Amino acid sequence: MHHFIDRRANPKGKSLGNRQRFLRRARENIKERVDQSVRGKSIQSGSGVPDGGEKVTIPARGLKEPRFFHSSKGGLRRHVLPGNKDFVVGDTIKRPQGGAGQGGRKASEEGDGEDEFSFTLTQEEYLEILFEGLELPDLVEKATVETETIGTRRAGLTTAGTPNNLNLVRTMRNSLGRRIALQRPTTKSQRDLEEQIAELEALDDRTPPQEDFLEALRKKLDGIIRKRKVVGYIDPLDLRYDTFVPEKIRNSRAVVFCLMDVSGSMQEREKDLAKRFFLLLHLFLERCYEHTELVFVRHTHHAQEVDEETFFYARETGGTIVSTALEKMKEIIEERYPPDEWNIYGAQASDGENFGNDSARCKKLLLNDLLPVSQFYAYVEIVDEAAEMLLNNPEAGEDLWQNYREVKAQAQHFEMQRVSQPGHIYPIFREFFLPKVKGAQYAGS
C-alpha cells in the first residue's frame, strides 16, 4: 500500500505563528537594532525602508537557548580525523587558537557558536516595531477630515468584458501565440504572392508553363486568403479584459511641513539631527496615511520652499528670522492644502537662536494661524553637546524657547523637546507620539 499526496496547495505560512512568537521574543533586541538602523539612514523621497524589508542582525546572546554541554576547554579528548598525510604516532601539533577544527561543542544541539543572527524583517514588521505603541495625536479629529469614496481596484483578467477594459498586451500575446500555433500566413507572404501574380499577369504572352505556374500561384493565394480568414488575426478566444472590483477608499491625505533653520549657526551636526527627526516623522505618517506629502522649507533671514536635496545639502548662511518659515508655511497651506482636505503636520528644527523680538511673532503665528489648522506640531531644538544644563532644565532657554513654552501652555497638540545627540532623537520622537490622555483638546480649534 502506498500513495502520493500533493501538498503544494496546502496553506503556506505554517510557521507564521512561530515567526510571530520569535519576533515577540526578540522584540527588545530587534528594537535596539531597528533603532540603530534608523539612525544611520538618509531620508528618501519615497520611503525610508526598502520594499523588501529590512535586514536585521541581532546578537545571538539575546536568543540563546542554553543547554548543558561540555566546555570546549580542558580535560582529555580524542578526535578521529580523516586525511592523514604524513603524521606518524607521536607527532605534535600546536593547539589551534579558539579550538578551531576541534569542534569542542560536538555534543551540543545546533545553533551554538554563532555570534550574530541575521534575518529579514518585512517592511510591515519593521515599521511596526519602530513605531510600536505610538499613535497619531488627534485621531478623532482626523476621522472627521477623512472622506470615504468608492473606488475600484484591479482584480485580474477575465475573458468577458467591455471594450474599454480590453487588456491589449495580454490579448495580443494570446493572438500571436495562436497565430503561430495555427500557422496563419503572414501579410507579407500574401503580398509577395500577389506581386508575383501581378507580375505574371502583366506579361502579354505567357508560355504554357508560365500559365500553369500562374494558375498554381492563384490557387496558393486562394489558400492563403482562406486560411487567413479562418485563422483570424484576433479571435474572440484571445480577448482578455481587466476586471475591477469596487473598493472603499479612504481619502485621508497628510502633508508634513519640515521647517529647518539653516542659518550660519546650524552646522552639519545640527542638520543631521534635524534630518533624522524628519525621517522618522515621515515614516510614521506614511504608515498612517495612504498619501503623505512632504514640504521642505528652509530659512535664514528669509524662507523658501525647496526640494529635498537642497533642503539637506545646500549651504547658505545668513541671519536668522524664524517667523519667515512660519509665514511660508501659512502661505503654502492657503495655496495648496485646504485644511478640510488635508491633515497638516508641522515639524520645526532650529538651534533656538532668533533675531530680536521675532520670537513673539512666531508665537502669534503659531497660535493664530498654524495650530488651529494643524493636527500636530513638533518643535525640536538642537542644542550644543555640552549644554547639559539646557537638556535638564526646560525652564531655561533663549527667547524662542521661552515663547514656544507659552505656546505649549495653550496648545495640547504642540510639543517641544531638546536634543543634543542622535541617540536622543528616537526617544523624543516616541515621547511625542505616545498615546495622550484622551479628551485633551486644543481650546482654539
Added chain:
Amino acid sequence: MQAAETARTPLFDGPEWTFELMEKARDAIEQIALEDLGLDVYPNQIEIISAEQMLDAYSCVGLPLMYQHWSFGKHFARDETLYRTGRQGLAYEIVINSNPCISYNMEENTMAMQTLVMAHAAFGHNHFFKNNYLFQQWTDAAGIHDYLAFAKNYIAACEQRYGLSAVEEVLDAAHALQSQGVFRYGRPPKPTSEELVAMQKVREGYESSQSVLDIWTDSTLGRDKLEQPEDASFSARRKQMNLPQENLLYFLEKHSPKLEPWQCEILRIVRMLAQYLYPQKQTKVMNEGCATFVHYYIINKLYEQGQITEGAFMEMLHSHTNVVMQPEYDDPRYSGINPYALGFAMMQDIRRICQNPTDEDREWFPDFAGNPDWRGVLRDAWANYRDESFIQQFLSPNLIRKFKLFTLTNDADLPNLVVSQIHNRAGYKAIRRDLAKQYDLAYLEPDIQVTDADLRGDRELKLTHTVRDGIHLDEEDQEEVLKHLRRLWGYGVRLDAVETASEH
C-alpha cells in the same frame, strides 16, 4: 532474472516529473527494494511540497505537526535567510519515522532526483526505521501523528488559557533540559494504574471539552501519598523517587513541588518528543548510510536494467557523489566526519568483505567474511546496532586506510596536541574504539543526574554531574540552564561535579 530484464524501455525521459511517472518509478524501485534487497518497509505516503513548505518542515525538527514556539521561528528565519541568499541549499527530502512512513519530496526536483529521493527515503530510511531495534523499542511509529496533534492542540489550549508568556516560560525551560529528558539505559518506571487512569482522563477530558486541564491533580496521580508519614531517611527517598534519576524532565514532571498539572503535561510532551527523536540522534551514520547504500544499489540496478537513461543516471550519480564526499581534515570544507560518507563506505565495505574477502578481512571478521548472503549481513547490521556499536563491530582496517584516519589527542595538561594513532596495524583497534566513542551519546552528552531532593526538608534539588576525562560543563550555559531549572523546581537547585577516575 537479470538477463530477462535488460531490454526495457526507460521509465522516464527528461527532467519533468508527473505523478504518473513517479508512480511508475516507485513501482520499479519497490520491486528491487523488496525482491532483490529483501527490505521490509512501512507503507509509503509520499508528499510533494514546495520549497517554502520544506523550510517550514525544517524549522520544526522535521516533524509534520508541531506545537508553536519561538525557537522554531528563529530557525525558520535563519534557514530562510541562508536559503534566499544562496548560502545553503535545501535537503531534497525529509522523511518521518511513522506508520505509514511519510516522506516529503520537493516540487523543484527533477524526475531523476525524485527517483533517487524515493529510493533513498521511502525505501532506505523507511526500512531502517521499521527494523532497527532502537526505533522498535523506543518509538511508536503508528501513534506519533496522533500524539503530535494532541501536543500541538494541548499547548495551543494552554496558551489560550494561561497566556503566551506563561507557556513560553515552561517550554523554554523544558527545551533547555531536553537532552536530559530521555531515558538512556532503562525504560521509565511503568506508570501506576492511577497514573494511567489520570492520563486517560486528561486525554479524554481534553478531547471532549478541551478545557479540563486541571484534572491531573495530585489526588488522581496519587501524589498525596508523598505526604504520608514515612521513613525520612535518604535511602527511602531514593527508592520512592527512583533516585538517582538521569531523566531530569521526568523527575520534575513527577516531583516538582511547584508545577501545575498543565505545566507537568507540557514537560511530558517535550520529554516524549525528545525520547522519540533520541534513536535518530544515535543512528545518524547508520540511518544515512543505509538510505544511501539502498539508493545507490537501486539506481545502479535500474540503470543496468535499462529502466533509466544514461542522462538520468549521470545526474543521480552526480548528486550521490556530492552527498558522500568526505573532505580531509586540512580541507577548508572539513566540518567533521560526514555521516553519509562513513555510513555508505562501511556498508559498501561489508558487501565487499562478503563477496571478495582478503586474508585481513577473514582475520578481522570471521563471522561474515565470505558469507554469500551479503544482503542478510547488512539487514542484520541495520537491525541490531547503533552508530557506536556498528563502528565498533564493522569498521575495517581497509576503510581506516581508505579514509586515512588518525587520532589526535588533546590533553589540557600537555602543551600541544599529539597524534596518538595513525592508520597502521598498531592503530586500527584504537582508532576504531576512538571513533566509536565519538558517536556514543552517553559519552558525548553530560552525565547529569538527580541525586537527592528532600521534599520534607529544605526542598533543595541536588544534581550531580559526573565528570569524565576532566571535561566540565560550559559554565555560562550551565548557569542559564540552572535558572530554568529553579523556575521549574520552585526551590534551590545545586549542581555538584564529581570527578571519576579517568579511563586513560
